Amino acid sequence: MDERDCLAEPFEENRTHLRAVAYRMLGSLSEADDAVQEAWLRLSRSDTSGVDNLKAWLTTVVARVCLDMLRSRKARPEEPPGAQVLEPTASLDERIDPEQEAVLADSVGLALLVVLDRLTPAERLAFVLHDMFALPFDQIAPIVGRSPAAARQLASRARRRVQGPAAVPDTDLTRQREVVVAFLAALRSGDFDGLLAVLDPDVVVRADQAAVAPGAPREVRGARTWARQALNFRRGARFARVALVNGAVGVVLAPRGRLFRVVTFAFAEGKIVHMDVVADPARLHQLDLAVLND
Secondary structure (H helix, E strand, C coil), rough: CCCHHHEEEEEHHHHHHHHHHHHHHHHCHHHHHHHHHHHHHHHHHHCCCCCCCCHHHHHHHHHHHHHHHHHHCCCCCCCCCCCCCCCCCCCCCCCCHHHHHHHHHHHCCCCHHHCCCCCCCHHHHHHHHHHHHCHHHHHHHHHHHCCCHHHHHHHHHHCCCCHHCCCCCCHHHHHHHHHHHHHHHHHHHHHHHHHHEEEEEEEEEECCCHCCCCCCCCEECCHHHHHHHHHHHHHHHHEEEEECCEEEEEECCHHHHHHCCEEEEEEEEEEEEEEEEEEEEHHHCCEEEEECCC
């Protein structure tokens, strides 16, 4: 048995952990698998005779690979706008079962992945490694090329952005969340009456130009009118998740953890009176997104 074969077993023992680290760093299952594979290649080419803790060594390698991938990641071309304002992009990596990725995203928290995607690569790495995997800052510091104190600051800044401002009273957020959760449940199940129950009869739904097909109306008025149309694109609602948007409860749609649509709401007397569907990249970037506490 050669050295490569000897390394294979301990690597496989750590694969699940390494995949978890990479997925939280990258937000993409296919990219996470690529990062883990690169870690294996580096392991197979390295002299590990002096390594006391292989798991820590591999975690560091995967983190460096992910950091390089985040720094070199280029903005992907925008998908052409479609008529379904809640439909996700269809160009998911064919190597990955979208349902499998959706399950994994749910286990991590899709809203968290979306917020993490707004951080700088160094902030994201420091937050993920320390807050999610309890790696000490003296081990994180060399990966990001900072001092331990600076690495701590990176994680602290990231934590504040993930948690968001506490400007909205919890009671208000709770009521908003109940309405939005009921809205999504009705939309996903095709429950017309359920939608009418949470929509004001005169609800106004507006979408920016990037969220609709050319020539399609950007504004729809009336609960019954919108609900009938909404049932045609309920499939896309499976990928929608509740998050904090500009201090209020909203919905994010993010295939593979990449922000694609945001829906903001206005409420009155326990019902939705206005929805704004945002798809324009410039507008998406300006939104203040945070994770709702359970």
